[in-house]
Amino acid sequence: MANATDGSWPNPYSNAELADMRWFVNGKNISTLSDWAGKYTIEQNGSMRGAISISKNISPGQQVQLHFEAVLADPRLGVNIPVVTDPIPLSTIEKADDGYSISIGDSSIIQYDPMKDRLALYEYKVAQGLMAASAAAEAAATDKCAYRHEIPIDVMHGKTKITTGYTLKLYRVNSVTSLTELKAGQEEVEAFTPTSVVLDLRLIAKSTYIVKAFVGSKEVAMVQFGVNRIFQKYTISPTNGTDIHPADTERIDQAMVDCDGNIVECPGSILRIVWYTDTEAKKGVKHNEGDTTLFQLAKTGIGNTYADSWMETYTEDCYKDEYKFATEGADYWTDASGNRYIFN
Known part of the structure; x- marks a missing residue:
């Protein structure tokens, strides 16, 4: 997926534009490994360009980590943008008469768009006293775009779906060789049961996860998925266009943010908005942060003559980072x- 904030990149599905494509096995270029020769193919055309198909036996217990590298040609700038995927574990298990399998009832890439999170907006309004708490309003806001995201997990024994007789473990992928086990109530994991995991997507910028199923102490199946963020293009502008009276000492302004054709409510909960002013006497005077501001006119340097009685108000803004835990x-x-x- 590729896009440009100014909309100049025509097609977000950009596999067809990849060049210099290389797959790696445990950090080594697959084309240099003799035992892999003739046992894989790499798609060369269309929307699946770069996809690999493997026909090699992997022994149970053998550790294989794949990753993909390529460049994306950007004709607008005349540059090649490097592309590197997260590590992809590849393994097999010894299959008894009835094997186990595991899958998730969700996309393998879960994307979180803070601009569409109505649950976060509801909680912000309640916390700021902008609306009263309501169980009905909270339930209505808890949709597929909410930060509290439940991922169903299905474990199959042969062709039969099961909910007992196994245990699940959840891991965050740190690197090709490093996993961190996560449990319910730890970090971004709100809940973890034999049939689902609930993640707080506000705490995730980009991460890859693995769910493993165990019968006794033996690993019998696993599934991988990823989480990342969507940063939609937006426009922002001050809204106070009134004249300044000679007796005024303060100035109030509010940012109006538009995204995807809609006015964004409480944009300060999503964006870091810092207010600035320019006058004849002073340029780039920094004031406050937030979607509303109140600043002292004396600080701006605005004058009272025809030549210097003007002031331009503007903002510098960007998406806030993912939330982090407050610790000491x-x-x-x-x-x-x-x-x-x-906080973020």
């Missing part, structure tokens, strides 16, 4: 109920 050393900051504070 190894201790987490919490509310009276033990819920951990997060």
